[in-house]
Amino acid sequence: MNAPILEVRNLRKYFPVRNLWKRRIGWLKALDDVSFDVQPGEILGIVGESGCGKSTLGKTLMGIHTATQGQVVFQGRDIAKLRPHQSRDLRQHLQYCYQDPGASLDPRWTIRASLHEPLIVHTALKEPEREQRVREILAAVGLPATHLDLYPHEISGGQQRRVGLARILTLKPSVVILDEPTSGLDVSVQAVILKLFLSLQQQFGLTYLFVSHDLSVVRMICDRVAVMYLGRVVEIGETAKVFHSPRHPYTQSLLAAIPKIGGPRVTDTFSLEGEPPSPTSLPSGCRFRTRCPKAQAICAERDPALRADWPGQAAACHFAE
Amino acid sequence: MDADLITVRDLRVSFASDAGIARVLDGVQCGIRAGEIRGLVGESGCGKTTLARAILGILPRNAARIDSGTVMFGGRNLLDLPEDRLAAEVRGREIAYIPQDPSTAFNPVFTIGTQIADLMRWKSPLARAANPPSGRARREADLARVIELLRLVQLPNPEALLRKYPHEVSGGQRQRLMIAMALLPEPKLVIADEPTTALDVTVQAQILKLLKQLARERNVAVLFTTHDLGAAYEICDRITVMYAGQEVEEAPVSEFFDRPSHPYTRKLLDSLPSAETGLRGIPGEIPRLIDPPAGCRFNPRCERASDLCRTDRPPPEPVSPGHMVRCHHRLTEFSA
Numbered sequence: 031m032n033a034p035i036l037e038v039r040n041l042r043k044y045f046p047v048r049n050l051w052k053r054r055i056g057w058l059k060a061l062d063d064v065s066f067d068v069q070p071g072e073i074l075g076i077v078g079e080s081g082c083g084k085s086t087l088g089k090t091l092m093g094i095h096t097a098t099q100g101q102v103v104f105q106g107r108d109i110a111k112l113r114p115h116q117s118r119d120l121r122q123h124l125q126y127c128y129q130d131p132g133a134s135l136d137p138r139w140t141i142r143a144s145l146h147e148p149l150i151v152h153t154a155l156k157e158p159e160r161e162q163r164v165r166e167i168l169a170a171v172g173l174p175a176t177h178l179d180l181y182p183h184e185i186s187g188g189q190q191r192r193v194g195l196a197r198i199l200t201l202k203p204s205v206v207i208l209d210e211p212t213s214g215l216d217v218s219v220q221a222v223i224l225k226l227f228l229s230l231q232q233q234f235g236l237t238y239l240f241v242s243h244d245l246s247v248v249r250m251i252c253d254r255v256a257v258m259y260l261g262r263v264v265e266i267g268e269t270a271k272v273f274h275s276p277r278h279p280y281t282q283s284l285l286a287a288i289p290k291i292g293g294p295r296v297t298d299t300f301s302l303e304g305e306p307p308s309p310t311s312l313p314s315g316c317r318f319r320t321r322c323p324k325a326q327a328i329c330a331e332r333d334p335a336l337r338a339d340w341p342g343q344a345a346a347c348h349f350a351e
Numbered sequence: 352m353d354a355d356l357i358t359v360r361d362l363r364v365s366f367a368s369d370a371g372i373a374r375v376l377d378g379v380q381c382g383i384r385a386g387e388i389r390g391l392v393g394e395s396g397c398g399k400t401t402l403a404r405a406i407l408g409i410l411p412r413n414a415a416r417i418d419s420g421t422v423m424f425g426g427r428n429l430l431d432l433p434e435d436r437l438a439a440e441v442r443g444r445e446i447a448y449i450p451q452d453p454s455t456a457f458n459p460v461f462t463i464g465t466q467i468a469d470l471m472r473w474k475s476p477l478a479r480a481a482n483p484p485s486g487r488a489r490r491e492a493d494l495a496r497v498i499e500l501l502r503l504v505q506l507p508n509p510e511a512l513l514r515k516y517p518h519e520v521s522g523g524q525r526q527r528l529m530i531a532m533a534l535l536p537e538p539k540l541v542i543a544d545e546p547t548t549a550l551d552v553t554v555q556a557q558i559l560k561l562l563k564q565l566a567r568e569r570n571v572a573v574l575f576t577t578h579d580l581g582a583a584y585e586i587c588d589r590i591t592v593m594y595a596g597q598e599v600e601e602a603p604v605s606e607f608f609d610r611p612s613h614p615y616t617r618k619l620l621d622s623l624p625s626a627e628t629g630l631r632g633i634p635g636e637i638p639r640l641i642d643p644p645a646g647c648r649f650n651p652r653c654e655r656a657s658d659l660c661r662t663d664r665p666p667p668e669p670v671s672p673g674h675m676v677r678c679h680h681r682l683t684e685f686s687a
């Protein structure tokens with residue numbers, strides 16, 4: 031196996047919880063001891079319930095949030111504790127594509143200005159070359175060149191997303207963190223954009239961290255997948271193995287909740303008991319135990335470690351087999 | 352058959368920009384019954400959000416123009432209703448809206464609790480009661496109702512949540528909040544614009560279940576905008592497909608998936624990611640609405656297009672009861 035392009039070691043990100051008088055009364059553990067490696071050229075999917083820490087993970091890797099503890103080794107340097115301005119040269123190679131399509135676009139700028147900006151900041155390209163690259167990428171994400179003169183509020187949410195994607199791709203980075211890159215896009219465009227990701231990946235040897243809640247998409251394009259629950263990776267492994275034989279009870283529930291057109295309605299059959307606990311007051315022992323159909327007494331006492339007990343697959347559950 | 356709760360007829364809406372005038376809705380027809388869950392699916396930019404905003408009377412004033420049409424609801428045409436009456440009687444009361452982008456729906460400088468309390472002052476069902484309790488009793492009753500709804504949408508620890516600021520909760524939690532807030536005034540119609548787009552499947556299943564339960568138990572109609580055909584399959588009674596500003600097919604959910612009649616619907620179903628077929632999109636792109644193709648707007652991307660398709664707009668034609676299609680050469684004519 032090659033040396034990993036990105037190593038995440040025991041990463042923690044805690045947000046302070048404050049009372050009315052702004053005094054800290056506890057911690058919200060958005061990331062609570064997360065470790066994994068990313069191989070060059072792979073697509074690693076990151077899936078999990080909303081609020082489980084996927085975006086926090088992406089933003090902490092990027093330095094948008096400063097890690098509370100742990101290491102992020104990228105191109106041989108620990109960047110976990112660096113502030114964005116200290117890692118500007120590295121950032122060109124590590125790009126984050128926002129979950130919120132509108133957030134990365136300045137409402138006062140035309141689409142053209144938004145797409146030129148990263149090239150002005152990070153490259154020495156001249157105006158005509160920049161314009162050419164911008165037009166290539168815009169066409170690649172399926173937007174007509176006439177959109178260059180429009181403002182973000184003049185295009186639909188899905189179109190904004192495509193502009194956001196174009197903005198990242200203009201810099202030709204080596205690792206791209208894609209936060210829900212196809213949510214808001216309809217299937218016919220989604221397929222086109224996913225194909226675009228795959229062809230760009232081949233062309234430039236890109237590595238993707240692909241944050242998504244769309245398991246059928248993850249299954250289609252990711253080499254490996256990490257399943258997160260309440261700030262922790264509870265299962266990680268080769269996509270085919272995780273989908274074929276999920277080891278962790280949470281992964282099993284996730285797979286059971288996917289709508290299957292033509293099959294029985296998941297809304298009639300599926301039930302994951304209870305409510306997700308708040309990340310400010312995690313349960314003792316295993317964090318999934320309050321909803322887990324297989325929980326035993328020991329689950330309240332011991333926090334299960336991630337066990338790599340299966341070839342190409344690891345899970346954090348006392349009873350996984 | 353029940354009468355429609357809301358009926359949209361021949362709705363035409365244009366947006367003006369420097370590049371020209373775009374006809375974004377071009378003769379939309381649509382009727383939704385009480386308690387029905389109607390899916391509205393189509394590519395981004397096809398006009399789903401614009402239709403939702405037109406019904407609510409919240410199109411951007413300076414850019415949008417309603418060229419023709421009616422939106423009948425409760426015996427009146429909403430398009431004729433003055434803004435003050437729309438705001439007082441309809442919007443956020445009888446018709447609630449769950450917007451596509453929940454992050455812009457909250458003011459970042461106030462806590463969630465403050466914003467909900469503000470909303471309750473105007474939208475609480477108690478405000479419409481014959482003998483509304485006053486002052487403190489009213490606030491306590493409202494608060495109890497808010498907490499009940501936050502629990503209903505399965506937000507953990509509702510009391511603590513009310514003290515948080517919008518940026519302190521995750522996207523999914525904000526979406527549940529939006530749903531809870533939409534339900535507060537006990538509306539007859541909920542317009543949910545891609546409400547599960549940002550959620551993972553276990554939460555999506557719960558939210559869809561919630562919408563379904565609402566429609567069934569409280570006879571609330573739901574206009575459910577989505578690009579996710581799986582989600583539409585889960586809860587919709589009928590599905591309407593829009594393409595470039597007009598509905599092209601409308602069918603009961605089982606017919607929609609088993610016997611699609613419009614070539615675009617067929618292609619959409621074929622685009623679903625699957626291990627067997629891989630990734631298949633639809634070649635070409637949505638037409639520019641400033642100078643759309645003549646005839647059927649899908650013709651540049653359609654394998655069946657004939658000369659007729661390039662000149663004449665296909666009218667709506669019935670396929671079977673409740674199933675309508677706009678296509679000169681619909682699939683049932685040719686293939687099984």
Ligand SMILES: Nc1ncnc2c1ncn2[C@@H]1O[C@H](COP(=O)(O)OP(=O)(O)OP(=O)(O)O)[C@@H](O)[C@H]1O
Pocket residue numbers: 045046058059060078079080081082083084085086087129309518519520521522523524549550551
């Ligand atoms: N700036 C912040 N201050 C305090 N808490 C935060 C902050 N940002 C996120 N959180 C909390 O951290 C947890 C993880 O949030 P995050 O946005 O990473 O979730 P996510 O997995 O990306 O969810 P979604 O799928 O809804 O986008 C949540 O409980 C959230 O409320």
Ligand SMILES: Nc1ncnc2c1ncn2[C@@H]1O[C@H](COP(=O)(O)OP(=O)(O)O)[C@@H](O)[C@H]1O
Pocket residue numbers: 183184185186187188366367368375393394395396397398399400401402411414640
């Ligand atoms: N404020 C606006 N000004 C100009 N054009 C707009 C505006 N809002 C939407 N549009 C255009 O109207 C069309 C339909 O948009 P929208 O209703 O948001 O689509 P959907 O919700 O189906 O993705 C798009 O082509 C979009 O660019």
Ligand code: SF4
Pocket residue numbers: 278279280316317318319320322323324325326329334346347348349350
């Ligand atoms: S450790 Fe126990 S509670 Fe946790 S997932 Fe496994 S069985 Fe369930």
Ligand code: SF4
Pocket residue numbers: 613614615647648649650651653654655656657660665677678679680681
């Ligand atoms: S009317 Fe013609 S172009 Fe339009 S969908 Fe039908 S066959 Fe295709």
Ligand SMILES: [Mg+2]
Pocket residue numbers: 084085086129209522
């Ligand atoms: Mg997120």
Ligand SMILES: [Mg+2]
Pocket residue numbers: 186187396399400401451544
């Ligand atoms: Mg929309």
